Amino acid sequence: MAEPRKPARVRITAATVRADFNDPVAVVHYARAAHRLGLWTSERQLIERAFPDREARLLELGCGAGRVTLGLWELGYRAVTAIDFAAELVAQARALVAERGAHGVDLLRADATRMPLVAEDDPALRRRCRRVPRFQGALFMFNGLMQIPGRARRRRTLREIHRLVTPDAPLLFTTHDREDSREERLLWKLEARRWARGEQDPRLVDFGDRYFEDEAGRTFMHLPTRDEILEDLAVTGWRSEYDIMRRHVARESAAVRDFSDECRFWLARALPD
C-alpha cells in the first residue's frame, strides 16, 4: 500500500504568513482582542510617552483587526493611518472603527515591506503610490515586524518606514528576546545544535524562527536577540533610544498575559538621511 503523503515542508514566505492571518481562526482571535481587550497597560504608557502630541500623523503597521488602532483613537490620536496585508483583518478593523465611530482613521491593505505610499517631498518616482505628508511617528506593535520572514525583509521594512517619516520621528515596536531567561537560552542552545546538524524544521528561514499552532491559529515568529535588533536599527536609519522588557513597564492583567507573552519594547528615532 502506498505511504500517506506528508504535508509539504516548504520554506515559509510572506504568502504563508498572510494566509495564516487570513485564516478564520486567526481572524476571530484578533477581532475578539480588538473588541474586548484593547491596549495593554504597558502599550498605553509607552505610546503616550513616545507620542505626546495627539495631533501627530501616525503610521501604524500590522494593525490586524484594529486593537491598537482603536486604542490610539480612544487616546485621542486623530491622524492615524493603519496598514495590514491581511485583507480579512483589515475588513475587521474597518468594521470596528465604523462601529465605534472612530472617523478619520485611514485603513489600508498594504504590505509593510513595500508600501504604496511616498512622502510628499520625496523626489523618487513611484508608480501607483499615494503621496502623503511625512508621518511624525510610527508603531509596529505586538511583534508584527518579527512575523516577516527573513532578516533582509525585516531590514527592508525598517527602511520602508524610515522613508515615510520625519527626521527624529519615533518608532515604537515590540519583539521577543530569545535570551531573556535561562530556560530560553537553554532551549535555543539545543536548537542551535539542530541547525548545526542541518536537522531544523525545513520551513524555517533564519535561526531564531518558530512556526507553531495554538488557539490563535498558525504563527510564524522570529525571536531575535537584543544585539540583532540593535544592528538592524543601525543599518536601516534608526537610532535606538531605549528598550525595555514589558514586565519592567507594567504588571499586565491575566487577560493580557493570556493573549500575549512577555516581550521587549523598542523606541527608535529616525536619523536624518
Ligand SMILES: C[S@@+](CC[C@H](N)C(=O)[O-])C[C@H]1O[C@@H](n2cnc3c(N)ncnc32)[C@H](O)[C@@H]1O
Ligand atoms: C500579532 S498580529 C498583531 C495585530 C494587531 N496589531 C494586534 O496587536 O492585535 C501581527 C500583524 O502584522 C501583520 N503583518 C505581518 N506581516 C506584515 C506585512 N509584511 N505587512 C503588513 N502587515 C503585516 C499581520 O497580518 C498581523 O495582523
